[in-house]
Amino acid sequence: MKKKRISGSDLLFHTGNYLFFTIFTILCVYPFYYILINTISDNTMSANGLIRFLPAHIHLDNYRQILKLDGLISAAAVTLGRTVIGTICTVLASAFLGFMLSQEKMWKRKFCYRFFVATMYFNAGLIPLYLTMKNLHLLNNFLVYIVPAIVQPFNIILVKTYTESIPKSLQEAAEIDGAGFLKIFWKIMLPVSKPILATIAIFSAVGQWNSFQDTLIYVTNKELFTLQYLLYTYINQANSLATMIKNNTSGTSLNMASLMNQQTPTSIRMTVTAVVVIPILLVYPMFQKYFVKGIMIGSVKG
Amino acid sequence: MQKNVPTGKRPSKEGYLMFLTVLPFLILSFIFSYFPLSGWIFAFFDYRAPLKLSQCEFVGFKWFVALFANKTQLSQLWQVMKNTFAMSSLGILTSVIPMFFAIFLNEIRNKRFKAVVQTLTTIPNFISWVLVYSVAFSLFAESGLFNSLLQQYGLITAPIKFLDSDKHTYLSMLLWSQWKNVGWGAIMYLAAVAGIDQELYDAAKVDGAGRFALMRHITLPALLPTYFVLLMLSVANFLNNGMDQYFVFQNAFNKNHIQVLDLYVYNIGISGNSISIATAISMLKSLVSISLLCVVNFLSKKTRGEAIF
Known part of the structure; x- marks a missing residue:
């Protein structure tokens, strides 16, 4: 040849x-x-x-x-904590909301969907957000890493699109068996949506691990510093x-x-x-x- | 017994229940996304940190006027706007790089080599800007790799201050963001390339098309739609450079050229404690951003027949 x-x-x-x-x-x-x-x-x-x-x-x-x-162990614990807890929270919330917003039975479904998605396109800005966190007593509070990140419109869209691609017969069969929507979500949709949830989990875990700005703006308590922030101060x-x-x-x-x-x-x-x-x-x-x-x-x- | 059966119009009891379970998340979304908008009101007051808003003086548009009336303020803002425009424009000008990265990577026949390149070049995208800065420090600080290399070969006698200098700030920021983003940016194009019908190439080859003709007339047109969507998005985000990158690289030397709008708001608002004027600026910024978004969406509808949002 x-x-x-x-x-x-x-x-x-x-x-x-x-x-x-x-x-x-x-x-x-x-x-x-x-x-x-x-x-x-x-x-x-x-x-x-x-x-x-x-x-x-x-x-x-x-x-x-x-x-x-000084502080390395605690920073590692904080970073690990926010990565694990934050990821679990946002994955569960996205899965639930994505599923619910695909249910035509839901009252005011369109409104809810728009309400979430609209937040992707505007931003109050740094200072108003800071003052909001302050009023909610989230400054120097571990929850500031978790709670604001729970509802992620983009993830909700991902799950909703995915749920809508799953054959409706799966859910209908469960409904005939008398399962309520919570049971259907937990027993059927959650396992079925694993691929998309894995994707969301991995992205939000990396995001949490890498997050730096929230510590910089909302946290002055050394015990709540993250590894990223600690690294920044160490470099300096x-x-x-x-x-x-x-x-x-x-x-x-x-x-x-x-x-x-x-x-x-x-x-x-x-x-x-x-x-x-x-x-x-x-x-x-x-x-x-x-x-x-x-x-x-x-x-x-x- | 038929009151629970969903009819055409009236939502079922289950429908209300579903709404109730979603309600807590609506409230969360309201608290962290909608409610902060009310903070724009600070732009109209002379707000001083520990006081309550009701104890502060209402000043109307004083801060907005001050932005443009005060000479030093104006020149500072002008410099910040120049930086923002420079960084965003450079970003838009170089936005074709990931596309060409994908087109040329696609020409590589060795599958394993391609996969390795694809994996390794995307790693920088997944580290934070703090880590990028740490990398930059290791390589370019006075005792870093480059200075020690240059000194060893006698090219320089005193270490060059790569980081603590105001020279080429735009360029170095651009290069770092390219380093971080090009590999990842190419992934989407690579998937689009994989979706091109192989027969198109075969047919063109029969017609005698060479490598560059194939790239120019088949691969490139297939990628352009993706490119335009991303381009529109980056135009809509013209004012939103984000602040992480510029914050970590900023120092006393390069401050003049590195302060983009987002960083400036942080510097005067949080570090400088001028809450009201910082709010006024970020409010203007948000309004311009939303208008840009609408314009871009409108243009997209006109030219491509579909909205991006």
Whole structure:
């Protein structure tokens, strides 16, 4: 068999194309790799930007030391809490509302649907929202991460569209058996809508994990800081933090090994970054198909 | 016994019950989306933080007038508007990049390579702007990767201040948002490409069309509808740059060019405590945004025959 001939211009095109995408992919991945290898390398070298391709003098001290940082544990707990609770709440609410708004029997159904969807197109603005939260005593309150995010019109549209695509006979059969709408929702629609709910869950979990603005605006209590916010403050004051840790550990005898691995501003910043980014890096490839599905369904509805 | 049977007009008892179960969510939606609109009233008062609104002086349109009457205020606002327009326009000008990214990625034959590129280039989209800033700091700070590389090879003697400088602020903001968004933005186009009928390509090839002719006459037209919808949406969001990106990158040096409208409202309202004037600005912003939305929707109806909303 003769191979298909590749013309010169074809070869040039393909080489250029592969080269471009290889470079762009490296640009997207290398920064994360750079941070990860720096967190496990000799801290003096990494502080001088000398760890570039391979880690050197591998150690895990940074990860051990970082646990001693003021507020890290509580920030992790807050972030985890809001991610889990917030996601569950909004998924259940979206599932329920999406289902209800597809039920023609419902009184004022059209009005309710418009009432929710209209909120996508306007925004009172930062200050009025802030004052509202203040009046509701949601400032410095864990609930500020959860309650305002429960009703998400876009998710409701997604579930409603999905529910309407399910054969009506499924629900009718249950109705004949005497099931009420709550039972139908819980026993039939919830299990059937799993694919779309998984998509919504993954998007809102990432959103909760990454959320930064709400802490910045509504929270001043250190115990309610999230990892994202903590990271932001660490980047801005990494220098003072390094001295803090140094003072904490100076009671023990200093040998060469511990000197080499002493925390520098760079190491602290990068290690916290790694702690925040690793969950995303782990979760994303596993759930990629849900992300892609989400954007596709979303694009249909615009 | 027939009173529970749903008839054509009258809703059943179950219908009311359903409404009742939805009601709590309507209230939530009202509290967090509709009720805050009442806060616009602060734009007409001289509001000072701990006081009650009733204790503050009603000043009418004073703040709106002050925005345009006060020289320093006006020049500041003018700069903010310039930044907002620059960032939004750059975003709109570069909005074709994800589409071309998808078109060219589609030319790659090796399926595995394609899948890997697709997965890895979308990762930056899923990290927050704080993390992006942390990445930027690691690479571009004075002791970061780039400065150490440049110094090692003797290209520079003193570290370059990439982040703490007001040079090329628009460009660097654009590049960071491209880095974060291009891979993800391409996904939607890639799916559209996958939906194109393969026979179209085969037929065109028989007619002697080359690679670029196929891209130009088959792939591109198939993607344009998606592109226009996204373009309209970004025009409608012209004033809404969001503030996360600009907030994390802002510092004393680049403040002049990085303050977009959303960030400005935050800076003067929350940090600066000028509640009333910040409300006035965000109120104007909302009104302009909604008008833009209506205009864009109208244009879309006229040109494409369907509304986007």
